Amino acid sequence: MIRASIDIGSNTVRALVALQENGATKRVGVLRRITRLSGQFNGSLSDTSVARTLEAVKECVQFARTHGAVEIRAACTGVVRRAANGSRFLDLLAREAGCRARLLTGDEEAALSALGTKRHLGDRCGEFLLVDVGGFSTEFVRVGSDDPRCASYDIGVVGLTESALRHDPPTSSEMGAVRDRVAVTIAGYFNGSLPPTLVGIAERRPRSPPWISPSTVSTRRGSTAMSSAAKPSMICSAASSR
Secondary structure, X not given: OEEEEEEEOOOEEEEXXXXXXXXXXXXXXXXXXXXXXXXXXXXXXXXXXXXXXXXXXXXXXXXXXHOOOOEEEEEEOHHHHHOOOHHHHXXXXXXXXXXXEEEOOHHHHHHHHHHHHHHHHOOOOOOEEEEEEOOOOEEEXXXXXXXXXXXXXXXXXXXXXXXXXXXXXXXXXXXXXXXXXXXXXXXXXXXXXXXXXXXXXXXXXXXXXXXXXXXXXXXXXXXXXOOOOOOOHHHHHHHHOO
């Protein structure tokens, strides 16, 4: 059976179409569009960001159907959780894009990130700390631990960039202010010991194989406030199984 999932993130919309057969999942196609849904966020989603995202979701739905998907599941994350007009956005997705999306809690988003990453890495890393940096929020999960400690913080690349960085490239004082803000926000999570390995989620690109060291798995992209780690399609796969 061919199924599809659509990850409506705070910066990017991604669709994964996959064939599930005999307990195995095979990727059929992936579509990615940057819409910056959390751009110009002032407590509500802006009309322009909503319009961009609706068009991208429509394209993703059509993409999934063209590839034979008999079931499409979708989820929204960070900025929609905080937006005063989040419910209206979900209604627009259903009415105008033909996509009924589920709004994930921060813990659910973190847990699905962990599920997808653990499935992808297997036992190669043992116990590790997973960091998923998104457009509006960042999730932390201790994977393989008796105490998983899922946490979601409203520190994402779009929000930090728009609120704190006025220059391109950013000045040292701007970057210092961002580092201080992030440090204060996440300080409580790091009480106690940490796993020996840090894993950062990144989108796997063609001809750019992932690399894994004994201590760190990560990616750094762009000149935004934090290193942007995009959700991989494997997380869409995990989300679609729920």
